Every structure is written in structure tokens, then in C-alpha cells.
Amino acid sequence: MKGVWGVSSSPPAACAASQGPGPASPASEDTAWSRSPQDAARAEEAPLRQRHLLPRPAAAAAGWCWRRGPGQARRGAARRGRGLRSRSRGRAALLAVRSGRRRSWRGEVPGQGSAGKVGAGAAGKLLGPLRPSRPVPSRPVPLRPSPAPGGTAGGPLAPVAPGSAAREPAAMPPGSPAPARPRWGVALWLGLLGLQAALGWAGARARAGGCPPPCECSEAARTVQCAGRGLREVPRDLPPSTRSLSLTGNPLGSLPATAFPALPELRDLRLSSCELRAVEADALAPLPSLWQLDLRSNPLDFVSPRAFGNASSALRELSLAGALANLSAVAALLQGGALPSLAHLDLADNGLLSLPEGIFSALPSLQHLDLRNNSLVSLHNVSFQGLGQLESLNLSDNSLMRLRNATLSQLRSLPRLQRIGLSHNPWVCDCNIEDMVNWLKESNQVEGKGSLSCSYPDGLLDKPLVKIRSSDLNCSLPVDIQSQLQTSYVFLGIVLALIGAIFLLVLYLNRKGIKKWMHNIRDACRDHMEGYHYRYEINADPRLTNLSSNSDV
Structure with missing residues (x-):
């Protein structure tokens, strides 16, 4: 195993003894403070970097020791003087500082008072991915003591990035893996892929449908x-x-x-x-x-x-x-x-002059009938019988002059009828509208009945129908003119039949005289026709023509 930095439980004197002579003595091959000639030259050329380095006594006083792994002795000849471990730790420290991960190389977890030792296996995992593939001249890592609790210096050594000595060192928990890099780009890329997949799925569903x-x-x-x-x-x-x-x-x-x-x-x-x-x-x-x-x-x-x-x-x-x-x-x-x-039938805006008889007889479920904005003059052929479910009837904007008694009776017989529209019709206020006026005063079905007004005669122009009285109509003729006209037609027929019977009776009584008169007219017509025939024959034959002329002479 490789050697790593760790907190030693031995006293500083033992740690210093185990590390051998200081920087002034010849560099030891087994210690962490050994530097290659390239490192020494770089230290002389860059004194600004070397001022951050602490002497070995200070590191020993801070309790840091260098521990070697069992396999280092066999591989020491190949790795001595190259500073691979120092270089790898320096790169890891710089990456940790740049990524904002404030970790400490002293092996302590922030918020905990006790210090733990960093195991060789965790260090190998941390430093392994950062080790270059070819040897590179080693570069010493600047270290400075971490501030102890209470603001005093003297804590364990911590790596410091060049040019950033004033920044707080990042802390790394014992045994933790390498600091994770931000994955915002990966998350955004995955989100875009998910959105594209969702849109493609929606398009596929639409095409499938x-x-x-x-x-x-x-x-x-x-x-x-x-x-x-x-x-x-x-x-x-x-x-x-x-x-x-x-x-x-x-x-x-x-x-x-x-x-x-x-x-x-x-x-x-x-x-x-x-x-x-x-x-x-x-x-x-x-x-x-x-x-x-x-x-x-x-x-x-x-x-x-x-x-x-x-x-x-x-x-x-x-x-x-x-x-x-x-x-x-x-x-x-x-x-x-x-x-x-x-249930709903809309026949508006069609310019209808009349409605066929029984047009709504096969619609038992009809609830709303709209006949507005047509040219209906009368409803005498329209039958509302059988429309027991009818709730609204709109007859606005037509040419209705009156509603006859038969139509009013049908409207009264509809049990569920609640709304009737009769606005904007040219109502003629004569004696025939008296029954309609009485119906309007009694019914609550007509919407806006107060706005219904007379259009004729001029004496009642624009007068509301509900305010008309019988005396305003001035009915000089009987109210039921139709029945009076029917009576007159019957009387006229009887008179004409009587005159015809008398004429036939006179002809029958004078039948003989009429027959003689007819015979005389026939004989006169025959004589007249024979004279014409005789003259035609004479004019047609030349011989008879000369004879006729000589006889005349």
C-alpha cells in the first residue's frame, strides 16, 4: 500500500524521530519531505510559493506523520524522487478548492471535534483517478496550519492552493470518496431527452388515434x-x-x-x-x-x-x-x-310565411321551440296539441297581427309552458284582439308583455296592449264578424235558389208558346238559307247567269 498522511497518536518527539533529519540534512528517500533536484530548482525560482511551506518541525509539532505502506519498499526505487504522491495530492486539493467543496486534508469532518485517521484504501481511491499516465516533475503542495478552535494557529497541516492562502480550506470526511463534480449539465441533458421522448410519444399517440x-x-x-x-x-x-x-x-x-x-x-x-x-x-x-x-x-x-x-x-x-x-x-x-x-328545435331566421299543419305532431319530447325572425302572419294552421313537454316558445320578430281564440286555447292547455316570446310583432288593435288582451292580463307566461304595443290604428299607436280597455277599441261591429258573414252567405244562397226556381216555373208554364216561337224562328232561318243557296247556284253557272240577266231586262 502507498504511504499517506495521517494524524499520529504518538507524541511529536516520536513523530520527529521517525521522520529523520530536517530539511537542512540530506533528503531521506523514505520521508515525505524529500525533494528532487527539479523541486529544489523550482523552489529557488518561485520563492513566493515556498513561503507557504512549513518546516518539518512545525509539521511534527502539529501531529502529522508520514506512514509507509508495506509494498512501498519494493516499489521505492522506481518512485523515489518523483513526487508522484505530492503531485497527486496537490491536484486533488486544487480541484476540491475550485469546485467549492471546502474539505480538509487533516481528516476531520466539519462540526466534529475528534479527528479520524484517513485509511490507505480511501486515499488510494481518492488519488488513483488523478494520477497522470506519465511521470511529470513533482510540484510541492503548499501547506499551512489549520486554525484551531478558538482562533489560534497550531492545528494540523492543510493544503493551500497557490495564490489563495486566505481562503478557508475544504474539509473531507474520513473514508469519503473523491469530491463529486456538479452534474447540472447531465441533468439538463436528461431533461431535454425526456421532453423529446414525451413529445414523440404524444405524436405517436395522435397518429395512432x-x-x-x-x-x-x-x-x-x-x-x-x-x-x-x-x-x-x-x-x-x-x-x-x-x-x-x-x-x-x-x-x-x-x-x-x-x-x-x-x-x-x-x-x-x-x-x-x-x-x-x-x-x-x-x-x-x-x-x-x-x-x-x-x-x-x-x-x-x-x-x-x-x-x-x-x-x-x-x-x-x-x-x-x-x-x-x-x-x-x-x-x-x-x-x-x-x-x-x-328536445330543442331552432327554426329561426328562415323567412317562413306559414307552418304546415301538424308539423310538430311527431315530436313528443320537444321542450324548446324557436321561431323568431320569420315572416309568420298567422298560426291558425299550427297545432300545439301533443307537446306536453314544451317549456318555451319564441315567436318574436314575426308578422303576427293577432292570436285567435283557437291558438290561445292551445297555449292555455300546455301544462309546462313557462316562456312565450311575442315581441316585435305588428299587433292590430281592433275588436278581434280583445280576447288576446284579456289573456295577456291574466297570463304570466309572456316575457316582456308590458312592451307589446299597438301598430294600428293611429289612435292607439304604441299603446301597450295590457293597458287597452274595451272602450278604447270602439267596436261598432259585432265582435264575431266571421259568424255574421257566414249567416249572410247562407241567406244569399237561399235567395238565389228561390230566383232560379221561379225562372224554371215560368218556363214550364209557357212551354207551348216557347215551342211555337222556336219553330217560327227555325222556318225563317231555313228560308233565308235557301235564298242564299239559290243565288250561289246561279252565280256558279255562266249560262244561268246570262239567263238571269236577260230575264231581268
């Missing part, structure tokens, strides 16, 4: 955003677990039967502003769990009643705002019974 390149997929929310990507058809490689799909603003044109792949978990489909003109049969059949369908702002001409296939659809919300020129495009779908679970 089938997210089409022009779209953006969110695995956490299970949504696919393909809005405004210029798509001419629905992407085929959509993730099967998609719950929300947005295709808004793509010029799709139409939805054929094979438009969508199998998406069993899709619930929200947005197809607004897609220039759709037709939705063919079975186009939405691969979407059995569809709840919300947005078809706003599309010029729809045809929607097949079998667009959802042969089975009933689970659709709950259907938006057709601004998508219909007339309701016949979707009338077959609404009346065909394919939407038994539909």
Missing part, C-alpha cells in the same frame, strides 16, 4: 377541430373515440350515405356554413350517439327522412337557423317520427 393532418385533436377533451380548413369531404381517419367534431366553414356541398366513418361516441356535430344543399339517406347513420346537430347557415333543399337510418335517432338538439327557404325541406324528417327524443 388517426387524427387527420389538417385538423387539431385533443385527446383529453376528445374533440376534433376541422373548422375552416377548406375540406371538400369529411376526413375518414377520425379517432373512433371522438365526442365533438367541428366542420364549420368547409365547402362540403352535400352529405352522402358514406360521408362519415363509424363514430359510436360522437355527441356534438357542427356543420354550420358548409354550403350543404342535401343530406341523403343514411348520411348520419354511423353516428348512433349524436345529441347535438348544428346545420345553421346552409342552403338546404332536401333532408332525407332516413338521414339517421331506419332506427330512431337519439338526437336532442337540432339547429336549422338560416338553413331553410321553406319548411318542406325538413317537413318529412320532422313528421316521420325519426326524432322522438328531440
Whole structure:
């Protein structure tokens, strides 16, 4: 084993005796203070470095001794005078000081009062990696006594880096390995590798899920955003677990039967502003769990009643705002019974003049019906019977002039109806609106009923309906004009029938005179026609023409 520095338990005198003569005597080959001629020359050339060295008596007084290992005697001839051990310890000390590790070569752990001996095996581990591969002229390590407790000098010797004598020496625990270098670069490199692996994993998951390149997929929310990507058809490689799909603003044109792949978990489909003109049969059949369908702002001409296939659809919300020129495009779908679970129907902004009879009869689960911003003039053909779940009805921004008694009776019969919108309609305040005024005063279903006002006549212009009294209407005609007109039509028919019967009776009584008169007219017509025939024959034959002219002469 190699020789190492250690704290000796023997007295200073014994330590000095074991080390032999001092620096003035010839250098001993077995002591740590032996210097090679190169070291002596370097010491003479650099006195600034040598002033940090302490004489051997001071080291002996500090209790330091040089111990030799058993194998040093056999290898001493090859290593004497080269200062390998001093050089290795000096390099280790410089590295320890530069790395900020304040360790002490005296073998004491900071915070402990007792000093421990550094074993030969620990020193070998510490100095082994720092030993150069070829001999280099040795360089003595500057040492200075460590401050003893209480601020007095006289502690064991400690290595001092050149030019840094004022710094506190670093302490090294007994038996500890070499000081560990900072690993911040390694940690940063590993972090970058981890980030790259995570991004690659996320990309692989996205590709494995089938997210089409022009779209953006969110695995956490299970949504696919393909809005405004210029798509001419629905992407085929959509993730099967998609719950929300947005295709808004793509010029799709139409939805054929094979438009969508199998998406069993899709619930929200947005197809607004897609220039759709037709939705063919079975186009939405691969979407059995569809709840919300947005078809706003599309010029729809045809929607097949079998667009959802042969089975009933689970659709709950259907938006057709601004998508219909007339309701016949979707009338077959609404009346065909394919939407038994539909709860929200939006037909706003379509310019509808009227509604087909029984258009809502096959929607038993309908809760919200939006008919605002159309051109509806009357609701006499509309039947609200069977809509027991209806909660809100919006008829604002239409052309309604009045609500007839039949319509008011149907609205009263709906048990769950809570909100009715009637604002921005040109109400005509005549005698026919009296029943509606009374209904408004009694009902709490109409939203903003205080803002409903008259648009005609001029005497009641902008007057709220709820403030109109019967005397303000000045009804000079009977209230039920329709029944009066029906009575007049019946009387007119009876009079016309009586006149016809009298005419026929007169003809029957004068039948003989009429017959004689008819015969006379026939004979006169026959004589007149014979004269014309005779003249035609004479004019056609030249001989008869000359004879006729001579006879005339």
C-alpha cells in the first residue's frame, strides 16, 4: 500500500524521530519531505510559493506523520524522487478548492471535534483517478496550519492552493470518496431527452388515434377541430373515440350515405356554413350517439327522412337557423317520427310565411321551440296539441297581427309552458284582439308583455296592449264578424235558389208558346238559307247567269 498522511497518536518527539533529519540534512528517500533536484530548482525560482511551506518541525509539532505502506519498499526505487504522491495530492486539493467543496486534508469532518485517521484504501481511491499516465516533475503542495478552535494557529497541516492562502480550506470526511463534480449539465441533458421522448410519444399517440393532418385533436377533451380548413369531404381517419367534431366553414356541398366513418361516441356535430344543399339517406347513420346537430347557415333543399337510418335517432338538439327557404325541406324528417327524443328545435331566421299543419305532431319530447325572425302572419294552421313537454316558445320578430281564440286555447292547455316570446310583432288593435288582451292580463307566461304595443290604428299607436280597455277599441261591429258573414252567405244562397226556381216555373208554364216561337224562328232561318243557296247556284253557272240577266231586262 502507498504511504499517506495521517494524524499520529504518538507524541511529536516520536513523530520527529521517525521522520529523520530536517530539511537542512540530506533528503531521506523514505520521508515525505524529500525533494528532487527539479523541486529544489523550482523552489529557488518561485520563492513566493515556498513561503507557504512549513518546516518539518512545525509539521511534527502539529501531529502529522508520514506512514509507509508495506509494498512501498519494493516499489521505492522506481518512485523515489518523483513526487508522484505530492503531485497527486496537490491536484486533488486544487480541484476540491475550485469546485467549492471546502474539505480538509487533516481528516476531520466539519462540526466534529475528534479527528479520524484517513485509511490507505480511501486515499488510494481518492488519488488513483488523478494520477497522470506519465511521470511529470513533482510540484510541492503548499501547506499551512489549520486554525484551531478558538482562533489560534497550531492545528494540523492543510493544503493551500497557490495564490489563495486566505481562503478557508475544504474539509473531507474520513473514508469519503473523491469530491463529486456538479452534474447540472447531465441533468439538463436528461431533461431535454425526456421532453423529446414525451413529445414523440404524444405524436405517436395522435397518429395512432388517426387524427387527420389538417385538423387539431385533443385527446383529453376528445374533440376534433376541422373548422375552416377548406375540406371538400369529411376526413375518414377520425379517432373512433371522438365526442365533438367541428366542420364549420368547409365547402362540403352535400352529405352522402358514406360521408362519415363509424363514430359510436360522437355527441356534438357542427356543420354550420358548409354550403350543404342535401343530406341523403343514411348520411348520419354511423353516428348512433349524436345529441347535438348544428346545420345553421346552409342552403338546404332536401333532408332525407332516413338521414339517421331506419332506427330512431337519439338526437336532442337540432339547429336549422338560416338553413331553410321553406319548411318542406325538413317537413318529412320532422313528421316521420325519426326524432322522438328531440328536445330543442331552432327554426329561426328562415323567412317562413306559414307552418304546415301538424308539423310538430311527431315530436313528443320537444321542450324548446324557436321561431323568431320569420315572416309568420298567422298560426291558425299550427297545432300545439301533443307537446306536453314544451317549456318555451319564441315567436318574436314575426308578422303576427293577432292570436285567435283557437291558438290561445292551445297555449292555455300546455301544462309546462313557462316562456312565450311575442315581441316585435305588428299587433292590430281592433275588436278581434280583445280576447288576446284579456289573456295577456291574466297570463304570466309572456316575457316582456308590458312592451307589446299597438301598430294600428293611429289612435292607439304604441299603446301597450295590457293597458287597452274595451272602450278604447270602439267596436261598432259585432265582435264575431266571421259568424255574421257566414249567416249572410247562407241567406244569399237561399235567395238565389228561390230566383232560379221561379225562372224554371215560368218556363214550364209557357212551354207551348216557347215551342211555337222556336219553330217560327227555325222556318225563317231555313228560308233565308235557301235564298242564299239559290243565288250561289246561279252565280256558279255562266249560262244561268246570262239567263238571269236577260230575264231581268
